[in-house]
Amino acid sequence: MELSALDYTLIIVFFTIVLGIGVVVSKKSGKSSSEYFLSGRTMPWWLLGLSMVATTFSTDTPNLVTDIVRTDGVSGNWVWWAFLITGMLTVFVYAKLWRKSNVNTDLEFYELRYGGKPASFLRKFRSIYLGVIFNVITMSAVTLAAIKIGGIMLGLEPWQTVVSAGLITVTFSALGGFKGVVYTDFLLFFVAMGGAIGAAYYLVNLPEVGGVTSLLTHEDVKGKLSILPDFSNTNAVITLLVIPLAVQWWSSWYPGAEPGGGGYIAQRMLAAKDENHAIGATFFFNIMHYALRPWPWILVALASIVVYPDVASIAEAFPNIAADKLGHDLAYPAMLTKLPSGLLGLVLASLIAAYMSTISTQLNWGSSYIVYDFYKQQVNPNASEKQLVAVGRFSTVVLMVLSACLALLMQNAMEVFDMLLLFGAGTGLIFILRWFWWRINAWTEIAAMFASGVLSILLKVTPLGNYLFAVDTGVFPDWFQIPFVMLVTTIIWVAATFMTKPESNEVLNSFYKKIQPGGPGWKKVVDNAKADKIDIVNPNEKWSVPSGIGAMVLGCVLIYTCMFATGYWIYGETIKALIFTGIALVAGLLLIKAWNKMKSNIL
Template sequence: MELSTLDYSLIIVFFAIVLGIGIYVSKKSGKSSSEYFLSGRTMPWWLLGLSMVATTFSTDTPNLVTDLVRTNGVSGNWGWWCFLLTGMLTVFVYAKLWRKSNVKTDLEFYELRYGGKAASFLRKFRAIYLGVFFNVITMASVTLAAIKIGGVMLGLEPWETVVAGGLITVIFSALGGFKGVVYSDFLLFFVAMAGAIGAAYYLVNIPEVGGIQAIMENENVKDKLSILPDFSNKKALITMLVIPLAVQWWSSWYPGGEPGGGGYIAQRMLAAKNENHAIGATFFFNIMHYALRPWPWILVALASLVVYPDIASIQQAFPNVVESKLGQDLAYSAMLTKLPSGLLGLVLASLVAAYMSTISTQLNWGSSYIVYDFYKQQINPNATEKQMVNVGRLSTVVLMVLSAFLALALQNAMGVFNLLLSFGAGTGLIFILRWFWWRINAWSEITAMFSSGILAILLETTSLKEILFNPENGVFPEWGELPFIMVITTIIWLTATFVTQPETKDVLRSFYQKIQPGGPGWAKIIEEAKQDNVEIVANDQKWSVPSGIKAMLLGVVLIYTIMFATGYWIYGETNLALTLTGVAAISAFLLIRAWNKMKDHIL
């Protein structure tokens, strides 16, 4: 595929602007660790919201969506659509709690909520576990997608893509810190959206595809169009809808979809001006992430089934792609090779934007864990601000190198997605309850983390999975792996909770006094404090969580109906689209009323 001068110009201008932003903010970002990792906690909701959207607009996301659609149809996306419930819970319940905590990282929360050596160990261990191990896997998955795009669209060897993309990104990230990431995300969002929408519109209408009506009538596509799985297919219904909505969204920890908030989403909430800005940012993110953005990717994936009905056809069209990188997800990149000059440059720039946004966020977030939660806690408690910034920049480079090497060994984005879900299965309930139930302690989290990880490794590396979940004669149904890990992990951490000592009164009272979480889960602590003449309740306001859950449910209805309505408008099913649009309007009205009532609890 030949790039024109216009294509190269668009990509070069984009690179120059992004690097310019990094250099421009580098001096201020390097003044202190708070500036480098949180931009001084002065960010407005709209900028943080756009940054969240840009960050999750990764090179591996369209590849993953393409893989899901080509393998299981549009309904296969429920594997990640289910995390909207987590997102809405974060918006209306947890965002204000995170901002109120005033911690520098979400791991610092551990020594706010728990005490003693167990809390200290948990904070330091998860700094490495999440900041390095999980982070490197996530970045490797993103880089794998970049490798596939570079191989198909530009004929690049895997190492060439890794060096070219990684070098520019790591320089920008190390220089600009969090402020550089957020400022550039503002640009990256618009470039990425323009590229995705432009590519979808053009590719659906190329002669080989023939437009949306031709796609819907094509034999390779007909059975892939439904937004909901086939209810007569028990296995598909359970694996693609029931488990995600009944179990996965609250039980699994997944980057960007953490139950109770966490990771780089928490980092942005902590950088907000105040609690209302934290809530506004996360709400805006969820609307864009779920309601509108998936459809351009889905349309390209459906169009790809017309042009490349199977992997063999992709391999025939692109014989230079190494066999280890072949997969259904490659179809997205294959379709993009058909774009005309100018639009091709814009789309390539948008993919570069998506890659840089995600990787720079992961690098800054992971580096913040290494600096605040490991280096300062374990190695140098008296570290100066300059030393912490320098360690942050060094760890940024190291994380990038590690992820690059791992990316060269990976093959499939969906495999990484499923592995991460398994590793976090059963831990999510703790992240939801720890704010509202005093009895959860550091050992609850430690045992949950280790048990889910060990179970996931055993199932992937031994014959245990074959014995337990064999479709022919397994002990459990084939779809039972995630629920199995969740149930066993939950039993283990609940047992550990009740056989170990609770946190001390001082720790629990201090946490309640600072956060004011409210609810029946703290009644015992409040009553004991009153008996000791210690006042830990700051005001007599009504507990806001019930109204927060009501707003959450309305938000879920609003965003799902917008998402479905968008799809049905595209499909040309006008009556159904109109009905869903009406439901969306009603839920929006009710949500605004609920939100106005909630403001009294937040201000």
């Protein structure tokens, strides 16, 4: 595949603008660590919302969706669609709490909620565990997708893709800090969406595909179209729908979809002007992320089944691709090679935009952990703001190098997704409960973190995994792997909670007074404070969780029905599309009413 002068022009202009933004904002971003990592906490909801969408629009996401659709059909996407429940809980319950905490990172929360050496250890350890290990794994999956795209579309060797894409990304990330990331995300969002929609329209109308009608009636595609799994297939229903909706969304920790909020989503909420802007940003993100954005990728994935029916056909068409990089996820970049000049340049720019947005966010977020939660806490408590920014820029470069090296060793993004889900299984409930149950302590989280990590490693790298969960021969069905880790981890952390001392009254009173979480889970603390004549309750603040959960349900109905409606409009099933559109409108009106009530309570 050869790029035209127009394609090169589009890509060069895009790179120039992105680097220019990084240089322009570098001076202000370097003034303080707060500016570098949170942009002075002055960001509006719409800019943060667009940034969240752009960040999760990574190069590995369309590849992952393509892999899922080709393997399990459209309904296979419930493995990540289920995280909408987590997202809505963050919007209407946790966004307000995070913004009120006023911490610099979500890990700083540990020493707000817990006390003593266990809290200090937890904060420092997780700064490396999440900021380096998990972060590097996530970025390497994104870089792996970039390697596959570069190999398929441009014939680049893996190291060439890593050096060219990584060098520009790490440069503007290190210079511009969080402000540079968010400002470029604004541009990257429109470029990425435009490229995805343009590619889907053109590729579905290729002569060999024949348009939407021919695609949807193709013999190999018809069985992949259902948005819900086949209910006559018990294993598919349990694996694709029941486990994600009943267990996965609240029990598993996954980057960008953390129960109770966290990670780079928390970073954006903490950077918002106020609580309302934090809520607005996360709600806008969830609408775009789940209801609208997946469909261009799904259409390309379905079209790829017609053009490249199996992995062998991809290997035959692209013999230069190494055997260890072959997989169904390659079908997405393989389809993009059929784009015409101009649109090809735009789509390549959009993929570069997706890569840069995700990696720059991960770099700035991971670097914030290293600076605030490790370096300042463990190495140099008296560090100046200039030193903190310098360490932030240095750690940004180191994280990029580590993730690039790991990406060269990886094969499939779906494997990484499954591994991260398993590693976080059983920990998610703690992140939900720690705000609303006084008895959760630092040892609860330490026990859960090590239990899920050790169990996941045992299941993935030792014969125990095959013995317990091998298809047809395992002790348990293969779909029981995540529930198994969740169940064992939960038993361990519940036991650890009651076997260790609760946090001190001083710590619990201080947390309650600052956050005002409310609810029956804090009644004992409030009663003890009253008995000691300590005033920790703000009488003007109402407990907002019941109304927040009601809004969460309405939000889920709204976004899921929008997602179904969009799909049925594309499929040409007008009656179903109209029904789901009507339900979405009703849910939207009810949500506006609930939102206005909640907004007045916040104000």
